[in-house]
Amino acid sequence: MKKYLLSNRVRNAILLAILLQSVIFGIGLVVTGTFSGTANRPYKVMESQVSEKNSLLSGYMNNVLLLSNTMEKELGRMSDEEEIQNRLIDNLNHASSADGIFYINLDSREALVFHDGEPDIYSSTYGDISCVIGHPKSSYSIALARNWRPKLSDGNWADAEYYWDNRSNGGTWFFTDECIYYVLTQEKKGSRLIMGLEISRNMLDTYLKLDNPPYKGMSVLLLSDGNIRYSVDPEMEGTGYAYDEKTGHISLNYKGTAYDGVRSVLQTYGYMDGGAVYVAAVCHHSELAALSYSTVIMVAGVYLFSIIIAMIFSYIAIWMVLKPIQKLQEDITDQKPEEVHFKESGIVEIDRIHQALNDMAAKLEQSYSRYSFAMESAGDNVGSFEYQDKAGKVKLSPSIWHLLDIRPDRRKPVGEMDYKQWQDILGSMERIEELEDGYSFLDQGGNRRAVSIRQRTEENGVFGMVIDKTDAYKEIVRLRNISQHDQLTGLYNAAYLKKEGQKILDDNRNLVNALVFCDLDNLKYINDNFGHEMGDRYLKAMADMLADMAAPEQCVAVRLSGDEFVLFFYGYGDRETILNKVKEGYEQRPFIQLPDGTRHRINASVGLAFAQRETERMDDLINRADRAMYRVKHGSKNGIAVYDKSDEAGPV
Structure with missing residues (x-):
């Protein structure tokens, strides 16, 4: 069968269409910023590094913050010095993201300071005490005397006074040349107390160090609004930099070398002394310029080469295939x-x-x-x-x-x-x-x-x-139920209360809502004398009692943590109804049979707080009920107290 050739007119028209398409495509690359986006790829790499380090550092710092806030609450309940010291050591052992802990009384000039993994331990009375065994770099914990106190210099006490004077509502982050401190302040029995955790320079270096930097001179820094606040290279600290708000890029000069990079606000909670802190990544300006130039040349070369190849193969395809394909299309249509x-x-x-x-x-x-x-x-x-x-x-x-x-x-x-x-x-x-x-x-x-x-x-x-x-x-429903309930007692957990409880509270703003905070009495006594299995039975008995109280009511029963429980009443018309239900339910608390043959009635210290209709948040409501509970706990225990203004001065 005879084969046909394409006419020159059809061939030239198609080739012209291909060339015109290529030109339009090239203009589209320029207009859409594809070239500039490719040239800016190094900045994208640095943004990825900043995001990764920001996530890492903020995660560690927020862990320190959470542990410190828990420690503040724990130490606020303690008065025995040995118990406080043991609690500090235990918290430091659990603080994988920090390597120092402190508890300072500004008025009595007494302090407890511990550092993780350091061989030197020092005291205020007898000077420095070293504990080094075997290899010089090894360190071992030693038993400390009951009256042991660490020794602080005058400069350390001056820093502590500064932390007190610059405290905020809650905790505060403080940067020094060598460390980051998260500091909490507290007044207890007329004394000014400072406590918190320390992240040392060695630990910061570990967080910010880049093992295999992709670009020459690339490093991760911590910045204030005007200069470098922290660097693995200490000499770089204090160097100023410029920030371009339009591009979001930063630039600086250090020892005659120009650097460019990007920054991002450090995503951590708590007040930051001195203003915002940024995580930044920089590398040599010459490296970025060379990469951008070579990238643009490469993209342009590949683009031009692809146009040439497209023209050649399109010409061949037109010449050899178009006419038979047209015939095939007709055949398919029939x-x-x-x-x-x-x-x-x-x-x-x-x-x-x-x-x-x-x-x-x-x-x-x-x-x-x-x-x-x-x-x-x-x-x-x-x-x-x-x-x-x-x-x-x-x-x-x-x-x-x-x-x-x-x-x-x-x-x-x-x-x-x-x-x-x-x-x-x-x-x-x-x-x-x-x-x-x-x-x-x-x-x-x-x-x-x-x-x-x-x-x-x-x-x-x-x-x-x-x-x-x-x-x-x-x-899915089964797994959701597991995530919202305490596995020992079957009650809702704290996460459910704070998330779903807030929604319930918001939906019932115009009605009466209240939260009952129960701290189970004598759990430690039962655990110590009859074992934790009996302690679990004691907890379950308390939980069953609260569940029975909540079942027929507009009420949610929650195990908050340990021996702390909550009843959240919502949607009532008056306060007296809620208060009567709590009193009646508490009077019917059951007995538990102990292994020694005795029967022990469930006792708890109970605080009740009514929600403020317009502004109440679940965390604030829990805190106020907690304060009322502590009035009972510090009194005769085993009773119910309704929150009033006198509880504002109580322990936290």
């Missing part, structure tokens, strides 16, 4: 869908396409057969639906009726449903965020079921699938 078959054209390549199309038609027929078989095998777990327009009928596979538990009166005619009825069924379902395209509904038996509904718009309508996801949804 085919009937139910009788797909292409005749040979005499051109090997086109005949291969003919054969491929014939094979594809056979495979499509096979795929359709397999789809039908799969749908039949899936039974009631998978169904399909389709409709041509919203005003017509929806075609449903037989399994859809079971999957969506559709009532028999809606099943006629079989296999079809009015579009409006179909939309009513879908609209009555609840969206499940945890499942992709997931929805849930109650079946006629009152059971919660879940399905995944996926659909796509096609040329002439919509086709969709319904897949049974009930088992997966039940597992």
Whole structure:
């Protein structure tokens, strides 16, 4: 069969279209900033490093903050010096992100200071005490005398006074040349107390050091608004820098070398003495300039080379293939869908396409057969639906009726449903965020079921699938229940109270809400004398009592932590009703049988605080109830106190 050549006119027109397309594509690269974006890639790399180090450092610092705040609450309850010292040592052992801890009384000039992993331990009375055994770099903990106190210099005491004078409401971060301190202040029995944790320079160096920096001179710094606040190279500290608000880039000069980089605000909680702190990454300006230039040249070269190759191969394709393809297109257009078959054209390549199309038609027929078989095998777990327009009928596979538990009166005619009825069924379902395209509904038996509904718009309508996801949804509900409940007592946990409790509180602002804070008495006595298993039974008995009190009420029972429990009453019309319920429930507290044959009644110190209707936050409500509870705890115990203004001066 004769083969045809393309005319010069068609060839030139197509080549001109390719060249014009290439020019437009090039202009698009410039306008959209693709070249500049490629040239700025080193900054993106540094932004990634900054983000990683910011996340690492802020995570460690926030762990220090959380541990310090817990320590402040713990030490506020302690008066025995040996117990305070042991608590400090225990907290330091648990502070993997800090290597120093301190507890200072400014008025009596007494202090406890511990450093992790240091061989030297010093005291105020007898000078420095060293404990080095074996290798000079090794260090071992030693027993300290009951009256041991660390020795602080006059400069240290001056720093402590500065921390006190510059304290904020809560904790404060302080930077020095060698350390970062998180400092908390507290007044206790007329004495000014300072406590907190220390992150040393060695630990900061570990956090900020880059093992394999991708660019020359690249390092991570901590910045204030005007200069370098911390660097692995101490000589670099204090160097000023410039910040370009438009680009978000920084630049500086150090020892005659220009640096460029990026910065990001350190994402840590607590007041920062001296203003904001930024995590920054910089590298040599010459390195960035060279990378940007070479990158742009490379991209431009690849782009030009691709245009040349496209022109060459397009010319060949036009010359050799266009006409036979046009014939093939005509052949395809003449085919009937139910009788797909292409005749040979005499051109090997086109005949291969003919054969491929014939094979594809056979495979499509096979795929359709397999789809039908799969749908039949899936039974009631998978169904399909389709409709041509919203005003017509929806075609449903037989399994859809079971999957969506559709009532028999809606099943006629079989296999079809009015579009409006179909939309009513879908609209009555609840969206499940945890499942992709997931929805849930109650079946006629009152059971919660879940399905995944996926659909796509096609040329002439919509086709969709319904897949049974009930088992997966039940597992999600089970895991959610585990995350919201205390595993020992079965009560809700603190995370649930602070998240969901705040929502309940916000929804009932115009009604009376209250929180009861219960601190279980004598748990330590039972643990010490009868073991922790009996202590767990004691805790469960308390939890069961609170659960019984909460069950018939608008109330949530929570195990906050350890021996601390909470009852959150919400949506009441007056305060007296809540107070009476608490008193009546507490009077009915049960007894627990101890191994020694005695019966011990559950006792607790209970504080009650009513929510302020306009401004109350859950954390504040917990704190006020906690203060009222401490009035009972520090008195005769085993009683109920309602929060009043006198509790403001109580222990925290």
